[in-house]
Amino acid sequence: MIKSFYKNNSLTLGILGGGQLAKMLALSAYRLGLNVAIIDKEAGTPAGDMTKLEFTKGWENSSELDKFIEVSDIVTLENEFIAPEILEYIAQKRQVFPSAKTMRLIQDKFIQKSVFAENNIELPDFNAIASIEDMLAFGKKYSYPFIVKTRTLGYDGYGNFTVYSESDCKTAFDKFQKPDVKRDLMAERFIDFQAELAVMVARNKQGEIAVYPCVESIQKNHICHKVIAPARISKELANKAKEIAVKCVKVIDGVGVFGVELFLTKDNRILINEIAPRPHNSGHYTIEACYTSQYENAIRAILGLPLGSTDMLLNGACMINILGEKEGSSIPVDITKSLENGKTSLHLYNKKQSRVGRKIGHVTAVANSVEEAIENANDMVKKIVW
Ligand SMILES: Nc1ncnc2c1ncn2[C@@H]1O[C@H](COP(=O)(O)OP(=O)(O)OP(=O)(O)O)[C@@H](O)[C@H]1O
Ligand SMILES: [Mg+2]
Numbered sequence: 001m002i003k004s005f006y007k008n009n010s011l012t013l014g015i016l017g018g019g020q021l022a023k024m025l026a027l028s029a030y031r032l033g034l035n036v037a038i039i040d041k042e043a044g045t046p047a048g049d050m051t052k053l054e055f056t057k058g059w060e061n062s063s064e065l066d067k068f069i070e071v072s073d074i075v076t077l078e079n080e081f082i083a084p085e086i087l088e089y090i091a092q093k094r095q096v097f098p099s100a101k102t103m104r105l106i107q108d109k110f111i112q113k114s115v116f117a118e119n120n121i122e123l124p125d126f127n128a129i130a131s132i133e134d135m136l137a138f139g140k141k142y143s144y145p146f147i148v149k150t151r152t153l154g155y156d157g158y159g160n161f162t163v164y165s166e167s168d169c170k171t172a173f174d175k176f177q178k179p180d181v182k183r184d185l186m187a188e189r190f191i192d193f194q195a196e197l198a199v200m201v202a203r204n205k206q207g208e209i210a211v212y213p214c215v216e217s218i219q220k221n222h223i224c225h226k227v228i229a230p231a232r233i234s235k236e237l238a239n240k241a242k243e244i245a246v247k248c249v250k251v252i253d254g255v256g257v258f259g260v261e262l263f264l265t266k267d268n269r270i271l272i273n274e275i276a277p278r279p280h281n282s283g284h285y286t287i288e289a290c291y292t293s294q295y296e297n298a299i300r301a302i303l304g305l306p307l308g309s310t311d312m313l314l315n316g317a318c319m320i321n322i323l324g325e326k327e328g329s330s331i332p333v334d335i336t337k338s339l340e341n342g343k344t345s346l347h348l349y350n351k352k353q354s355r356v357g358r359k360i361g362h363v364t365a366v367a368n369s370v371e372e373a374i375e376n377a378n379d380m381v382k383k384i385v386w
Contacts, residue, residue, distance in 0.1 A: 005074070005303045012037050013299065014072025014094070016059055016086075018045030020349040020359065021078040021279045024287065026050050028295035039068040046349045047078075059086050069093050076256060076302055080107055080277055081153055097205075097255045097302040098277040105252045106275055108151045110186040116272055119251045121244060123272045124263070129185040135169040138187040148172045151184040156357070157222020159183070162190070191271065193263040197231055198282035199245035202257045202297035202307050210297055210307035211246055212290065214238040217261070217282045223357060224281045226377075227319040228370055229289060229312065233264065241270050248275050257298035259283060281321065281359075286310070288345050289317035289366045316370030318377040322361035324354035325386060330361070338383035343367065344376045346384075 005011065013029045015022045018040035026036040026047050038048045041058030048054040053071050057064035059082065069075070075096040077087075084107065087100040106112040110128050117123060127138055129148065138146060144166075150159030161172040176183040196219065200212040216231040217224055231238060245260035252275070259280025261273040283294035292300075292308025300307050324330060330351040338346060344365040354360050365376035 005305070006033075009073075010035060011073045011303075012053065012071055014039070014068055014075040015047060015078055016075065016082050017078035018048040018054075019078055020046050020347075020351075022047035023050065023349060024284070024293075024295045024347075025076070025078065025279060025298060028293060029299055032296070032299060034299070037068055037072050039064065044352050046351060049350065065089070074302060076278075076298065078278055079155075095302070098258075099253070099255065102252045102254050102277060106277060108184070109149055109154065109274060110151045110184070112274065113186070113188075115251060116248060119247070121247060121251070121272055122269065124189040124191050126186055126188040129173075129187050132169050132173045135163065135173060135187060136166060139163065139166060139169065142189045144168075145190045147188045147190055148176070149186050149188060150176055151186050153183075156224075156359075157219075160222055163187075191263045191265060194266050195231065195233070195264045196273070197233070197241050197262040197264050197270070198227070198280065199242050199260045199262070200257060200280060200283040200286065200294045200310075201245050201249045201254075201260060202294070202301045202310075203249050203254055204301040204307055205255055205304040208307055209246055209249070210292075210310045211242045212283060212286060212294065212310040213312060214241040214245075215282055215285070221357070223323065223359075224321055226321070226374075227282050227285055227317075228374065229285050229317040229319075230370070232370065237264065237268060237270065244270055244272060248272060252277075256301050257283070257294050282319075284347070284362050285317040285319040285364050285366075288364045289313060312366075314366050315368050316373040317364060317366045318370070318373040319362055319364045320377045320381050321359055322348075322363065322381065322384070324356055324358040324360050326354065326356060328354055330354040330358075332384045332386055334385040337385070338363075338380045340383070341376055341379055344380040346380065 012035040014037040018038040023046040037053035039055040043056040055068045084100040090096045145164045148161045202210045213230040215229040218226040259276040263271045287293040348361040363380045365373040367373040
C-alpha cells in the first residue's frame, strides 16, 4: 500500500527551471490539485508566469534558493544543467527527484556514456578529448566524419561539431577552447543511422516502471523537428528499444521521467545516444495521444503514486516543433486558419522573446493512422501566420 504524499494538505511542487517543459509539468500539477513554485534566473518565463510562487534570481543565489525550498514540498527539475551540489543542498530539506546521485552519473556526457558502456548497453564508440592530437588519433582509429561534443551544457546540438577531416580537428578544438571558456570535450563515432528513436520511461520511488511507445524523432540541424508515434519499425525492434531504455533508467537509479534517445543503425542495431533526466521533447505527443502524459507520470513518479497507462488512445500521433524564425514576438500574427482542422492541438509557450531556432511552440495531431496524423500536423504548422 502506498502512503499518500497528499495527507490532506495542499502540496507545492517546486520546479527548477521555468521553460516550456516546466510549463507543461505545471499544467499537469494543477490538474492534480497541486500548487507550483518556479525558480529561474529571470522573470516572466513560460512557467514562472503561471504562478505567484515565482523566484527570479536563480538557484545559484542561495537566499533565493532558500525561499524557493521553503514554499516547496517536493522538488523536481526541467533541465539537466543544475549542479548536483544544489540538489544535495535541497535534499537536506526536501525530497528532490531526480537525485544528485542520478545527475552525477549523467550530467557529463562522457561519464554517462562510460556508465552505459560498463553496463553493456551498446553505444557509438567514444573517447575523452584533451587535445588536437587526441582528435587526430580518434579520426585515425575510427575514420571521418566523427562528432565532437562538449561533455556538459549541450542542448539542441549547440555543443556539437562534426569533424569531416584532419583539418577540421583544429577548428573543432578552437571552437570550444576560447581563452575565456574552455570546455571539456569528447569525440564520438558518426552513426549513419536509418532513424533516430526515442523512448520515454517513468519510474516511481517504489521502482514501478511505465514505458511509452518507441517513437521516431526527426532532427533538422541537430534540433528535434518532428516526432512520429509509434515509430514505423518492427515490433521486435520497438520492444528492443524499450528494453534498452528501461535498462538505462535502472542503471542510473532514475526516479521521475526520462527521455532516452537512440540510434537505429542501417543493420538494425539499436545504440543509445543519450538520456535526459526530465520530460523530453519527444514525449510532448503524450499529452494528447496517451492515457497519461509524460508530465503527469513525472509527477506521479516523484510523489510515489501509481503510474498511469502509457498506451496510445488512437493509432498514430505526430508532433512538430515550432521554431522561431526571427527576433521578436513568439506569438503568431494569426492562428485562425491553423485551428480549422479541429483534430490537431496547438501549444504556444508564450516566451517573452523569440530567436532564430528557438523552440516557441509545437503542434500535435492524433489520428487513426500515423499518415493522417502527419498530414494534419503539417497542415496546422503551414497555416499559422507569422
Ligand atoms: N554520433 C552521432 N552520429 C550521428 N549523428 C549524431 C551523433 N550524435 C549526435 N548526432 C545528431 O545530433 C543530434 C543532437 O545530438 P545530441 O543529442 O548529442 O545533442 P544535444 O545538444 O545534447 O541534444 P538535444 O538535441 O537532445 O538537446 C542528434 O539527435 C543526432 O541527430
Ligand atoms: Mg540529444
